[in-house]
Amino acid sequence: MMNLLAVTGWGWSEIIWTTLISIALVFGVLVLLVFVMKAFGVVFAEKPQHKMAKVETKPVSEGQLHEEEVAAITTALKLYKSALHDRESEVLTILSVKRAYSPWNSKIHGLTQMPDKK
Numbered sequence: 001m002m003n004l005l006a007v008t009g010w011g012w013s014e015i016i017w018t019t020l021i022s023i024a025l026v027f028g029v030l031v032l033l034v035f036v037m038k039a040f041g042v043v044f045a046e047k048p049q050h051k052m053a054k055v056e057t058k059p060v061s062e063g064q065l066h067e068e069e070v071a072a073i074t075t076a077l078k079l080y081k082s083a084l085h086d087r088e089s090e091v092l093t094i095l096s097v098k099r100a101y102s103p104w105n106s107k108i109h110g111l112t113q114m115p116d117k118k
Contacts (some may be wrong), residue, residue: 010018065073
């Protein structure tokens with residue numbers, strides 16, 4: 001540290017001011033980036049559609065169900081059937097299998113022999 005002071009000829013006051021200015025500059029740029037990112041979020045946000053899409057319902061004769069009712073019944077049956085099944089045990093058993101030696105799976109044959117230096 002003393003070598004830096006001797007080379008630059010700066011005193012402690014110049015070093016403190018340089019440090020404070022650099023810290024303020026970094027935080028200022030970070031705050032500016034936050035505002036820029038918020039502006040991008042506002043600009044590129046999807047505009048809400050005020051007009052709701054009109055859902056056409058088909059006329060249903062007596063004794064028939066609406067499509068929404070059929071979907072609700074199907075979902076309820078699926079959830080009921082999935083609750084009936086037993087939970088499987090979540091224990092994995094890994095067995096080690098000893099394989100016979102084969103030159104096809106040997107790594108030593110894939111290495112290139114170093115040539116003799118003369």
